[in-house]
Amino acid sequence: MALQKLKKEETLEMRKRLIGQSCRLFYADDPVKITRARGQFLYDENGKCYLDCISNVHQVGHCHPSVTKAAAAQMELLNTNARFLHDNIVMYADRLAATLPEKLCVFYFVNSGSEANDLALRMAQQYTQHEDVIVLDHAYHGHLKSLIDISPYKFRKLAGQKDWVHVAPLPDVYRGKYRENHPNPGEAYADEVKRLIEEVHGKGRKISAFFAESLPSVGGQIILPQGYSSRVAKYVRSAGGVVVADEVQTGFGRVGSHFWAFQLQGDDFCPDIVTMGKPMGNGHPLACVATTAEIAGAFTSNGVEYFNTFGGNPVSCAIGLAVLDVIEGEDLRGNALRVGAHLMDLLKKLQMQHQVIGDVRGVGLFVGLELVTDREQRTPATQTAARLVKRLKEEDRICVSTDGPWENVLKFKPPLCFSMEDVNLVVQCIDRILTDMEANDLKLDKEDI
Numbered sequence: 227m228a229l230q231k232l233k234k235e236e237t238l239e240m241r242k243r244l245i246g247q248s249c250r251l252f253y254a255d256d257p258v259k260i261t262r263a264r265g266q267f268l269y270d271e272n273g274k275c276y277l278d279c280i281s282n283v284h285q286v287g288h289c290h291p292s293v294t295k296a297a298a299a300q301m302e303l304l305n306t307n308a309r310f311l312h313d314n315i316v317m318y319a320d321r322l323a324a325t326l327p328e329k330l331c332v333f334y335f336v337n338s339g340s341e342a343n344d345l346a347l348r349m350a351q352q353y354t355q356h357e358d359v360i361v362l363d364h365a366y367h368g369h370l371k372s373l374i375d376i377s378p379y380k381f382r383k384l385a386g387q388k389d390w391v392h393v394a395p396l397p398d399v400y401r402g403k404y405r406e407n408h409p410n411p412g413e414a415y416a417d418e419v420k421r422l423i424e425e426v427h428g429k430g431r432k433i434s435a436f437f438a439e440s441l442p443s444v445g446g447q448i449i450l451p452q453g454y455s456s457r458v459a460k461y462v463r464s465a466g467g468v469v470v471a472d473e474v475q476t477g478f479g480r481v482g483s484h485f486w487a488f489q490l491q492g493d494d495f496c497p498d499i500v501t502m503g504k505p506m507g508n509g510h511p512l513a514c515v516a517t518t519a520e521i522a523g524a525f526t527s528n529g530v531e532y533f534n535t536f537g538g539n540p541v542s543c544a545i546g547l548a549v550l551d552v553i554e555g556e557d558l559r560g561n562a563l564r565v566g567a568h569l570m571d572l573l574k575k576l577q578m579q580h581q582v583i584g585d586v587r588g589v590g591l592f593v594g595l596e597l598v599t600d601r602e603q604r605t606p607a608t609q610t611a612a613r614l615v616k617r618l619k620e621e622d623r624i625c626v627s628t629d630g631p632w633e634n635v636l637k638f639k640p641p642l643c644f645s646m647e648d649v650n651l652v653v654q655c656i657d658r659i660l661t662d663m664e665a666n667d668l669k670l671d672k673e674d675i
């Protein structure tokens with residue numbers, strides 16, 4: 227409370243002066259100053275309530291009392307680094323192991339999704355003794371230099387593609403190379419990876435890892451076609467590489483039917499390394515790499531210690547345990563399934579009324595609404611999406627944002643306590659705004675083209 231003493235304009239002025247300007251604000255033209263939050267609701271300095279449809283970090287709801295209580299209790303007792311023997315780290319690793327296939331049984335705790343992916347990259351390269359990495363187009367895997375190198379979403383705007391990085395097509399069945407009318411898009415996109423591996427081998431190079439989100443997020447809330455991952459894994463492993471599933475956005479029950487999004491690809495698919503982050507600590511910096519005994523063994527075998535000052539400390543692990551308890555105790559996976567299905571259902575109905583809605587896709591509370599200027603060409607309606615996001619915030623105090631290479635996909639990744647009423651409200655508001663845009667603002671779509 228003591229920290230909230232500045233007027234909004236003062237905060238803004240100080241932020242402009244003191245904080246690096248590449249750290250951008252949401253709604254940069256008219257930022258929101260949030261001073262407290264609970265569940266799926268954010269409150270500004272005047273007590274006005276905003277509905278949070280995008281925080282994929284506050285998985286069990288903002289400031290969940292069980293989580294804050296666990297954090298405070300452990301903070302009061304002890305916080306040290308993970309070099310002292312302590313129960314929390316092992317109890318937490320054991321609980322995580324129970325959510326994963328048996329072979330993913332060794333854990334390294336870190337502080338952010340970027341750290342987890344950087345460590346996964348090191349492990350893959352050390353285990354395979356190969357260097358090259360295959361990533362999906364438009365992917366983002368983190369802000370460290372090593373990860374900018376494997377994130378086409380970033381490196382295309384910066385130094386460009388390194389010779390050890392290879393980009394496979396995004397398996398997007400709405401606007402990608404193989405679409406919903408293809409008899410087997412999963413196989414067709416996987417065979418693109420096979421071709422890429424052959425090209426890499428042709429250059430005398432070798433694959434260390436195939437790195438992909440289990441549901442590509444920045445790429446536009448993409449749902450991978452069935453059969454894709456197991457086929458890719460077969461090709462990658464036969465080239466001597468490993469498969470890394472980036473679950474930084476998608477893990478911890480978001481998809482509802484499963485705890486991890488990679489499990490949507492069926493029981494015959496299991497990654498070799500899973501990275502996790504954002505929702506793990508419900509806002510506390512907590513992240514992790516889970517891997518097999520063989521890969522962990524190879525990482526250890528060079529004799530170099532891995533030391534991470536904060537990773538796996540007793541407070542972080544107490545928080546992680548509390549988050550798991552809430553996900554289970556409040557049946558948040560069941561809620562994600564039911565509420566997500568309701569959201570999909572209402573958005574699909576909306577699609578029948580508004581030509582601008584080209585596609586509705588999702589699983590659990592990971593949902594995308596893709597806007598297009600014409601359904602035939604599927605031309606991205608970027609301006610319309612931006613206007614819609616702005617009006618939802620200004621007129622209804624609903625926070626959503628966009629993703630995808632053209633920023634024309636509205637993304638919904640709310641805390642898993644999101645309710646049926648929240649869904650009804652959001653969809654009603656989108657309907658009202660689109661109806662109004664269609665009646666008064668048809669120029670807008672032309673601007674898009």
Ligand SMILES: Cc1ncc(COP(=O)(O)O)c(C=O)c1O
Binds near residue numbers: 341475503504
């Ligand atoms: C898929 C994915 N991986 C990794 C990261 C990096 O995580 P962090 O920002 O915690 O370093 C992000 C962050 O947005 C992400 O979306």
